[in-house]
Amino acid sequence: MLQQKLHEDLKQAMKQKDTLRVSTLRMLISAIRNKEISLIKKDTGLSEEETVQVIRTEVKQRKEAAAEFEKGGREELAEKELSEAVLLEAYLPAELSDDELQKAVKSAIREANASSEKDFGKIMKLVMMSVQGRVSGERVMRAVKNALHPV
Numbered sequence: 001m002l003q004q005k006l007h008e009d010l011k012q013a014m015k016q017k018d019t020l021r022v023s024t025l026r027m028l029i030s031a032i033r034n035k036e037i038s039l040i041k042k043d044t045g046l047s048e049e050e051t052v053q054v055i056r057t058e059v060k061q062r063k064e065a066a067a068e069f070e071k072g073g074r075e076e077l078a079e080k081e082l083s084e085a086v087l088l089e090a091y092l093p094a095e096l097s098d099d100e101l102q103k104a105v106k107s108a109i110r111e112a113n114a115s116s117e118k119d120f121g122k123i124m125k126l127v128m129m130s131v132q133g134r135v136s137g138e139r140v141m142r143a144v145k146n147a148l149h150p151v
Helices: 002-015 019-038 049-070 073-088 100-110 117-131 137-148
Strands: none
Touching: 002 019, 002 049, 019 049, 019 073, 019 137, 049 073, 073 100, 117 137
């Protein structure tokens, strides 16, 4: 369903001659296709979750590239990368609020019977499974650290 929307949006962008959107969507569709090939799912296609994960990866890559371009003094390239990231983020599901994330972390701590930092990995695994791609791993990591070590 998400992949179908990407193809429809690509056609629309081509009709409107929106070069940034066309190039970004083509790159994303290509990344999805490459992931299908690497997972040997060319015939069945990726699930919605796997497709969202590919989009998240592409957004992260764009943001990292933008940061590197800014360090190198290439503002125009950084702006292009950030524009692509914003465009791709529109296809991601809404992120969890901080309250919802805190609840998931507390639930995981209870479930794992966590008492110290040694249980960090267990907690991370449980939280990541419960939020299923609706929060970045970096945000989850900060929330878990804060829960284990309140400021």
